[in-house]
Amino acid sequence: MPNTNDRPVRYAERGPDGQFLPPFPFDPVWLTEATRRTVCKVVDGVPHRKYTEFYAVGVYGGIATACSVGCNFRCIFCWVDWSRDWPERYGQFYSPAEVYSKLRNIMTETGFRRARVSGAESTLCPDHLCEILELVHRDADAFDLFVIETNGVVLAIEDGLATRFAGYASRNGDTVGHVRLSIRGGLPETFTEKTGALSESLELPFKAAERLWNAGTSFHVAVVVDPRFTSDEEKRTIFDRLKDIDPSVRRGVEEEYLDPYPHALVRLRAVGREDVSGPEVSEKEHRALGRKPCS
Numbered sequence: 001m002p003n004t005n006d007r008p009v010r011y012a013e014r015g016p017d018g019q020f021l022p023p024f025p026f027d028p029v030w031l032t033e034a035t036r037r038t039v040c041k042v043v044d045g046v047p048h049r050k051y052t053e054f055y056a057v058g059v060y061g062g063i064a065t066a067c068s069v070g071c072n073f074r075c076i077f078c079w080v081d082w083s084r085d086w087p088e089r090y091g092q093f094y095s096p097a098e099v100y101s102k103l104r105n106i107m108t109e110t111g112f113r114r115a116r117v118s119g120a121e122s123t124l125c126p127d128h129l130c131e132i133l134e135l136v137h138r139d140a141d142a143f144d145l146f147v148i149e150t151n152g153v154v155l156a157i158e159d160g161l162a163t164r165f166a167g168y169a170s171r172n173g174d175t176v177g178h179v180r181l182s183i184r185g186g187l188p189e190t191f192t193e194k195t196g197a198l199s200e201s202l203e204l205p206f207k208a209a210e211r212l213w214n215a216g217t218s219f220h221v222a223v224v225v226d227p228r229f230t231s232d233e234e235k236r237t238i239f240d241r242l243k244d245i246d247p248s249v250r251r252g253v254e255e256e257y258l259d260p261y262p263h264a265l266v267r268l269r270a271v272g273r274e275d276v277s278g279p280e281v282s283e284k285e286h287r288a289l290g291r292k293p294c295s
């Protein structure tokens, strides 16, 4: 479904009556296509993607990270900076070879053997990502892990992508790739509250999990179990659905609790979640707000 308001999808806000302001809720399939036009492009036959930065970070025991631009969800607790909401204003285009080389340089400098594509939604430009995975695969001895972080929308709408990933991230253990699939909600209303997306798109991440399982892809599911966002009932619903795919998928769940990063605080306050953001605007929230583009 297109965005009939013809307005860019930035971050969710609620009006005085508590309803989402347009263009929320949005169709994430439509937003996938719209965001791709901004963050993916082919240059001389090579698929490029926008990134804001490349850095080393302590999670996963130390990992080189490529921070991609653009997402097809608008989670209210999202920690990503304004490049998520204004992808046209942030980042530069890089080829797969350039991304790979930057990650390898960071690995050499730090001694890390792990890398990932993170930041926003890593799968928005699948050909670009698969070329990076191919380069990693050819140099697999240098890695003990390469993580693809995703919300599953693209995996659900593009036939064959889970199988393509399985070539680089196989459950047989002969590859270094691994998919971390985030599932944000299990009940229609709260799924929309959390992601800003139409309630029917709740099915997409579960479809992605099913496809990854059926394709033999190495993956695990991360679920926000933070009680400020997910009730026991919703948690049970999510876990039961994962168990239906396979009990091992349920057993492998990574339980997520959320930290109040600066941009998350702005987004939470905009939807009236002062129970999480706090009644007063903190200095770090104020700074994030000050960096927000004007339109």
Ligand code: SF4
Residues within 6 Å of the ligand: 071, 072, 073, 074, 075, 077, 078, 079, 080, 084, 119, 120, 121, 151, 182
């Ligand atoms: S899926 Fe991840 S990157 Fe996208 S909006 Fe949600 S938290 Fe942010």
